[in-house]
Amino acid sequence: MIRITVILLFLSSFNLFSQTSFNSESFQVKLADIETNTFEKDSTANAIVIYEYGNSYVDKNEYDLRTEEKHKIKILNKEGFNNATVAIYLYKSKSYSEKVEDIKGTTYNKIDGTVVKTPLNKKDIFKENYNENFDIVKFTLPNVKEGSVITYSYKTISKYMFKYHGWEFQGKIPKLYSEYNASIPGNWLYHIKLVGGKKLAINESKLEKQCLKMSNGASADCGKSKYAMKDIPAFIEEDYMTSEDNYLARIEYELETFKGMDGTIKHYTKTWETVDKEFRTDKEIGKQLKKKIDIEELLSPDIINEKENLKRAKAIYQFVQENYTWNEEFRIFKDVSVKDLIKNKSGNVSSINILLHNLLRESNIDVKPVLLSTRRNGFPTKIFPVLSDFNYLIVQVTVNGETFLLDATDKYLSFGEVPFRCLNQTGRLLDFNTSSEWIDIIPNNSNVFYNAEISIDENENISGTIQSRRTGYHAYDHRKFYFKNKSNYLDRLENNSVDLVVSDFKTSNSTSTSSTFEEQYNIEYTAEETGENIYVNPFFVKFFKENPFKLQERTYPIDFGYKDSYNYTLKLNLGDFYEVVEKPKPVIGSLPNKAGRLFFSSTIMGNQLSLTFRIEFKEAIYAPEYYPYLKKFMNKIVNIQNNSLVLLKKK
Numbered sequence: 001m002i003r004i005t006v007i008l009l010f011l012s013s014f015n016l017f018s019q020t021s022f023n024s025e026s027f028q029v030k031l032a033d034i035e036t037n038t039f040e041k042d043s044t045a046n047a048i049v050i051y052e053y054g055n056s057y058v059d060k061n062e063y064d065l066r067t068e069e070k071h072k073i074k075i076l077n078k079e080g081f082n083n084a085t086v087a088i089y090l091y092k093s094k095s096y097s098e099k100v101e102d103i104k105g106t107t108y109n110k111i112d113g114t115v116v117k118t119p120l121n122k123k124d125i126f127k128e129n130y131n132e133n134f135d136i137v138k139f140t141l142p143n144v145k146e147g148s149v150i151t152y153s154y155k156t157i158s159k160y161m162f163k164y165h166g167w168e169f170q171g172k173i174p175k176l177y178s179e180y181n182a183s184i185p186g187n188w189l190y191h192i193k194l195v196g197g198k199k200l201a202i203n204e205s206k207l208e209k210q211c212l213k214m215s216n217g218a219s220a221d222c223g224k225s226k227y228a229m230k231d232i233p234a235f236i237e238e239d240y241m242t243s244e245d246n247y248l249a250r251i252e253y254e255l256e257t258f259k260g261m262d263g264t265i266k267h268y269t270k271t272w273e274t275v276d277k278e279f280r281t282d283k284e285i286g287k288q289l290k291k292k293i294d295i296e297e298l299l300s301p302d303i304i305n306e307k308e309n310l311k312r313a314k315a316i317y318q319f320v321q322e323n324y325t326w327n328e329e330f331r332i333f334k335d336v337s338v339k340d341l342i343k344n345k346s347g348n349v350s351s352i353n354i355l356l357h358n359l360l361r362e363s364n365i366d367v368k369p370v371l372l373s374t375r376r377n378g379f380p381t382k383i384f385p386v387l388s389d390f391n392y393l394i395v396q397v398t399v400n401g402e403t404f405l406l407d408a409t410d411k412y413l414s415f416g417e418v419p420f421r422c423l424n425q426t427g428r429l430l431d432f433n434t435s436s437e438w439i440d441i442i443p444n445n446s447n448v449f450y451n452a453e454i455s456i457d458e459n460e461n462i463s464g465t466i467q468s469r470r471t472g473y474h475a476y477d478h479r480k481f482y483f484k485n486k487s488n489y490l491d492r493l494e495n496n497s498v499d500l501v502v503s504d505f506k507t508s509n510s511t512s513t514s515s516t517f518e519e520q521y522n523i524e525y526t527a528e529e530t531g532e533n534i535y536v537n538p539f540f541v542k543f544f545k546e547n548p549f550k551l552q553e554r555t556y557p558i559d560f561g562y563k564d565s566y567n568y569t570l571k572l573n574l575g576d577f578y579e580v581v582e583k584p585k586p587v588i589g590s591l592p593n594k595a596g597r598l599f600f601s602s603t604i605m606g607n608q609l610s611l612t613f614r615i616e617f618k619e620a621i622y623a624p625e626y627y628p629y630l631k632k633f634m635n636k637i638v639n640i641q642n643n644s645l646v647l648l649k650k651k
Contacts, residue, residue, distance in 0.1 A: 022050045024176035024230075027070045033149045034110045039076060042174050044552075045234060047080030049073050049175035050149070056165040057183040058212060058222075062157075067165040070153040073173075077146050083173060084141040084150055089134045091160060098158040100137050105152035107141045118143040120152065162268060164190060164253035169229040170198065171248075172236075179228040180251060185212050185220040187259040191269060191384065196249030197555075202228035218261040227251060233555060239548040240558050242424060243378040247556035254386060275385045276436050284336045285350060285393070289369060289432075291338050293358045298342070304363070310399045313365050314415045317406055318513070320356045326409035332371070332393045349409055350393045356408045357395045366398040370405065370439065372427035375561075379424065382438065394418055396429060396439070405441065412480040414515045417443070420473060423561040423620075442620075446472025446564040450541050454523075455573040456648070460534060462525040466541065468518065473562055475517040483512040493521070500525055500540065527648075533581065534648040538570050538602075538611050539641045547634045554627040562620050570611040577650060580604055584611075584644035589636050591629050595619050598633065600640050609646065 021036040023029070039045045053070040073083055084107075090098040105120030118141075125139045141150040156165070167180035179202070184190065194200070204226045211222035235248055256269040270278075279286045295304060299319060306312040324341060329348040338355050341347035347355075353369070360367040371390040373380045380389035394407045404416040413419065422441065429439045447470065454464030470478055482489040494502040505521040527534045543566045549558075574580070583602045590597040595618050602611040615637060622630060 022048075022074065022176055024051050027051055027053060027072055027151065027153075029072065029106075029108050029149050029151060031115070033072070033074060034108055034115060034147070036074070037076065037147050039074075039174065042234065045080075045174050046077050047073055047075050047083040047173045049171070049173060049178065051176065052178050053181075054165070054167050054179070055181040055183075057181075058161075058185055059157075060212060063212070065158045065161055065165065067156045067158075068153070069155075070151070072149065072151045075144055075146065075148045075150065080173070081144055084144040084148075086139055086141075086152060088137040088154065088156065089130065090137065090156070091133060091158070091163060092135055096159055097135060098156060098160070101155050101157065103137075103139065103152070103154040105139065105141050105150065107143045108149040108151070109143065109145055109147070116143075161188060161258075162255040164188075164255065166250060166252045167227070168248060168250040169227075170196060170232050170235050170250065172234055174234045175229070175232040177228065177230050178232060179226070181224070181226050182253075183208065183211065183222045183224045185222050187220050187261070188255070189257040189259070191254040191256050193252045193254070193381075194250075195245075195252060196247055198229060198232065198249040200227055201230045202226055214261055216261070220261075233553070235555075236551060238551055238554060240560055241556060242375040242559050245378040254381070254384070256384075269384050269386075272385050272436055275387065276430070276432070279430060280432050284333050285354070285369070286432075288336050288338050288350070288354045289357060289430075291354075291358055293338070293355070293362050295359060295362045299359065299363075309365060312363055313360060313397055313399055313404075316359050316363060316365070317356065317408060317415055320352065320359065320408040321411050321413070321513070324352050324355065324408070326352055330374070330391045332391060333387070349407075352409050353393050353395055353407060356406065360395070360397060368396050369430045370394050370396050370427040371430065372422060372441065373424055374421045375424045375559075376421065377424075380426070380428070382426070390428070392422060394422060394427070412476060412483065412512055414476070414513045416515075417473075417476065420561055425621075443562045444472055446470075446474045446562050448474050448543065448564070448566045450568045452540055452568070452570045453573075454525075454540070454570065455575065456527070456534075456536075456578060457575065458577045460527050462527055462536065463523065465520060465522055467520045468541070470517045471515065472564070474564065475515065478519075479510060479512060479514070479517040482507070482510075482517070496542075532649055534578070536572070536646045536648060537642075538572065538584070538609075538644060538646055539568070539613075540570075541568065542641045543568070543615065544634065544638055544641065547631065547638050549627065549631040549634055551627075555624055557624060558622040558627060558630055560617060560620055560622075564617055566613075566615040568611075568613040570609075572609040572611070572646070574607045574609065574648070576607065578648040580609060580646060581649050582647040583609065584640075584646065587636060587640055589633060591618075591622075591626065591633055595622065595626065596630075596633060598637060598640075600644070602646075613640065 021032050023033050033050060039048055051072040054067060056067040059066050088100050090100060103125055107118040109116045120139060120141060127135060127137045130136045169178045206224050208222045208224050210219040212220045235244060237244060254269060258266045303312060303315040306315060325346045327346050327348055331348045332350040335348060336350040338351060341351040341355055357367050357369055372392050373389050374392050377391045394405055397404045397406055405418050407413060407418045410419055423443060425441060426438050427441055428436050430436045449469045452464060452466045454462060456462045490505055494500060501524040503522045508518050510517050523540060527536050587600040597616050599614045602609060
């Protein structure tokens with residue numbers, strides 16, 4: 001009666017790093033666990049899980065869900081001490097709260113050749129209110145030192161069978177062995193998801209007859225499963241990733257159907273067809289999306305009477321952007337009110353974008369709402385509706401056969417852009433006349449162009465003009481910073497180089513919502529002189545100051561969010577005063593499958609040195625297999641910018 005859906009978010013190979021000195025086969029602490037104080041395969045580890053065990057089942061007498069857990073951890077150094085503090089989250093509602101029982105813990109140390117055990121004292125176990133949905137029970141293992149082994153165990157009790165206990169095989173520190181057992185009565189039907197792409201070392205299932213018996217004589221069989229992983233690397237966060245929940249190796253349960261002993265059947269997991277019907281009558285989103293708006297009360301006659309659909313859509317979008325402020329709340333299924341937004345001029349994501357939706361609809365623009373999950377919120381489940389996966393709402397507009405995604409919460413977005421937080425691959429397009437469907441969220445390429453025209457005079461003073469043009473998200477970042485605080489923007493521009501003096505800054509054809517950002521400014525720079533020679537770094541602007549990729553191995557995708565390119569050209573006028581002794585060597589590089597490339601070259605014509613530098617990332621998302629190549633690729637980029645010196649001497 002158990003359905004298993006395996007979700008492989010990525011496939012990657014791992015170096016096995018089992019450490020035979022540790023006893024990873026049981027909860028029992030052996031002398032080798034205490035005496036072994038190194039972990040050769042991950043020298044950065046501050047602690048490791050030697051062994052952990054979980055077992056979830058339905059109690060035969062109380063019919064509640066019980067989960068027993070056991071953990072054995074080696075503390076390698078002081079930075080690993082935080083692993084001795086344990087927090088147990090207990091779900092609660094107005095009528096019932098989960099419980100935890102039988103908390104036990106021990107710290108093992110070897111002192112003067114003797115193993116010393118220090119047990120956890122009950123008075124050091126604390127319970128606190130975390131929020132409206134959870135309480136936390138906390139404790140810290142005592143007498144923890146470098147080299148300690150800690151063990152702890154406990155049992156949680158829950159009546160919430162719809163929240164069957166999941167299991168995280170992967171965490172912030174490496175694990176040698178992690179095992180989870182689950183016993184599920186046949187009248188409870190769950191979708192089971194294996195997330196993270198790491199293979200199970202053990203995956204066993206069997207049927208246990210009449211595992212539960214009721215007082216009326218009814219009984220149920222149970223599906224018993226055993227899952228285990230070995231040699232699990234630590235999950236370490238790095239730049240260019242979405243939520244870690246997308247990649248952590250774990251098992252999750254989503255209740256689909258309950259079949260009562262009396263023959264009743266209740267479906268918990270719905271179909272999209274059912275959800276679409278419910279949205280039509282939903283008191284929050286559904287009702288608000290159908291709400292009539294008197295456009296003559298809000299929009300100016302110029303907007304209403306604009307005959308060209310695209311211009312009218314852009315004007316309505318700009319009106320909502322400029323007149324309503326986002327209160328920084330994401331709520332999409334709660335406290336949604338167009339009426340309150342119009343009154344208070346401030347509201348949450350749904351309220352603002354539903355007002356935009358309704359104004360566009362009343363103006364005869366083809367518009368539909370789109371539900372999505374932000375990058376930090378994780379990927380939404382696709383195989384069946386899980387509405388709690390969604391935390392954001394935008395709109396899709398179709399004008400003259402062209403489709404645009406819009407979000408009016410940000411006053412610096414241009415028409416057709418959504419915030420970077422929304423670039424999470426897909427969204428669910430709602431259509432109350434037909435049915436909903438998944439759509440891809442694919443932004444346009446973002447580009448950076450720099451052109452520097454520089455001269456050096458007889459006194460070794462370097463000066464000139466730099467022009468730049470940005471599109472897409474590169475333009476958004478700069479125009480938002482500039483138009484919010486022009487003074488700070490100029491300070492940052494000048495502080496990017498301690499030797500650079502910036503003057504006569506100006507922008508052209510740029511507004512707070514224009515699709516491009518263009519700027520021009522003059523610079524003055526003093527070259528580095530060594531004896532008779534002068535060294536000049538030709539990169540007065542740098543795209544990457546350091547390599548963001550530092551991990552030895554990365555087991556999850558590199559998600560930039562969008563495709564982009566960087567372009568830098570320089571013309572260095574030497575006049576009649578200097579000649580080039582040595583110019584930078586050319587570099588050509590690429591990523592596998594032509595997924596990216598870089599090009600760097602320089603030429604000398606007469607008294608002028610010309611330089612060209614181009615970088616292209618042709619994918620928004622790269623699989624983990626690309627990581628070592630991207631790391632080398634970025635090293636080349638940083639090295640070119642930092643070490644490409646031009647050697648000059650006077651004639």
